[in-house]
Amino acid sequence: MSNIEEFPAAARRLTEFEALTAAAPSVFDAVPGAVYLCDQDGWLVRYNAEAAELWGQTPPVGDKRPRFCGSHALFLPDGTPLAHDVCPMATAVFAGTSTRNAEVVMERADGSRFTALVNIRALKDHEGKIQGAINCFQDISGHKELEETIRQKNADLEDFFENSAIGLHIVGGDGIIQRANKAELALLGYTAEEYVGRHIVEFHVDAPVIGDILHKLSCGENLDRYPARLRAKDGSIKQVQITSNSRFEEGKFISTRCFTTDVTDLREAETARRESDERLTATYDAATIGIAEADKDGRLLRVNDTLCRMLGRSREELLNMTFFDYTQEEDQKEDGALYARQMAGEINNYALRKRATRPDGSTVYLDVYSSSVLDAEGSFRYGVRVLQDVTAAKRMEDRIRESEQHLRDLLEALPAAVYTTDAIGRITFFNNAAVEMSGRTPEIGDMWCVTWRLYNTDGTLLPHDQCPMAVALKENRPVRGAEAIAERPDGRRIPFIPYPTPLHDADGKLIGAINMLVDITERKQAENRQRLLIDELNHRVKNTLATVQSLAIQTARQAESLEDFSLRFEARLLALSRAHDLLTRRNWEGVSLDTLTREVLTALADNAGRQVEINGPFVDLDPRTALNVTMVLNELATNAIKYGALSSEAGTLALTWRLEAGSDLKPRLILEWRERGGPPVAPPIRRGTGSRLMERAIERDLGGHFDLAFEPSGVVCRMSFSAAGGPA
Structure with missing residues (x-):
């Protein structure tokens, strides 16, 4: 007899379809996405939990199973109904055609819809015959909404460009010229065809x-209200101001964006005012003051x-009047009192502004300078009064004052901190938002900034x-792109972005600056939170991978066969998955021990509600502790179901715990597992x-104590470790 043992013939190699239909349900559920499988006739064979969740239903896979898709209804992205028998899955099953990244709208039974990205591949046997097809799809409704948002924003930008005033x-x-909006074309009277595509030089009057302009823009300079003259289609000349900046790519001048403001009427008004001033100056040269x-x-x-012209009266009328007669009643008292002091010799001269009434009832503002003419003895003879009509100036002052107040009110209403300085840097104004941000009330005249202290x-x-x-x-020059940190007197620090901008007078002379401080505290906090979340995610992924690696190594060492390894390793992965599900529902902020134990035992034992007693105070476990306790309970429960108390209906299991004060002033959790009647x-x-896995989880990972006893009446396990979460 030969000592050589005969090996069985090699098993037939499974096709892709056969391997998928034979796989455990947990394999499909472990796929990161929705997936389902149809046979060669399109009948639904397998699907995972995520597919059922997206379909909003759990379709049967028996005699009444659906064909091609488990959704209630299908539609094309434009809303056109799509019959199941002509959908991409039907095409894959009957024609072997694969579908990559196609979009299909799926409707649930409740009428809700979502857009799915589908990837379908036909599954063939070893001879190339189609046995079925697999569809992996995912909900991309969020991406579609984002695309719609981007499209809407682009439409808004296009509307802003085309319909800007x-x-x-x-x-x-x-x-x-590459583009021009309606306002630009309306300003010059051209159509888009007449304007776009031509050189900008053709429309400028002054070469x-x-x-x-082109030289400055090509050098990267910005234009702010640059004066120019443009030739309209009808031949008229438009006075404009151009505000523009340039776009560069890799140092190359690509294009400019130009805002054109029509100031023709303003320039004509300025010209008229200048000519009037010139005439008025010529008149003043010929005794223009009263x-x-x-x-x-x-x-x-x-x-x-x-003066006659100023007051609207003839010389004869005025010579029969006193200066009190044309002075408005409210101003007579002041003028009379000063004139009396002047006649008495108490003052040599005086000046005041008063209101006079013309015969037509209109009011004229007069700046009066009165001086005395004395006789040889120094006595008052008469007064010489020089009068200037300042009505226009007074009205301008009122408008300027109103404008200044309006500007102050506007700056006060801004939610951002705003302040101004003179050319030296002394603060001349600040709004309430600046006081709130700096935590102090600055003094007018303080230098440079309203803040108490600054940091980079x-x-x-x-x-x-x-x-x-x-x-x-x-x-x-304006300063942009800078960031700084302001410290308040109370110690609080506020990150902000400043926007200091110099101010100039009509001659271009620097007269001061305005600065807006934008608080970016919330943006910085959001950035920090995002960074912390990414770091936490990396940490947890690494820990999970390390745990899976450890489970695989320890299970492989004691496995009697590949099938034994597969069963044990899958059970432990599912236990780890259940713990992850619990923690995910709690946003990885921990889970209560009572919830965890009931979740583990209910998932493993059908009669857990009748055979298992769970009792103990409320204890909140952190994520690390929860994962380790889950692994231990899963091992104990699996052993109890196979060989212990839960393997028979007469057996019972008592799981109890309590909290005790530890030596390090932290509470310790004492957990006892006791089986009876098995x-x-x-x-x-x-x-x-x-045993080694449980010991490692409690003693090494949690720094606790683990004791497992195989008493005749049943398995008893005691473990203790620090309850970092503590009682709630």
């Missing part, structure tokens, strides 16, 4: 001006033509005379993988 055009690096002489009673003795983003001290506002004033128990001949 101000002219806007885009010029390429070669000077060719040196457009040459300078001059009058008045006696002790204020009666007018002499007047010039200018790396935590180093930032002197106020080196802050962005100081740089903007010293270098006479088959007789005898100590095992050799120490198995499960």
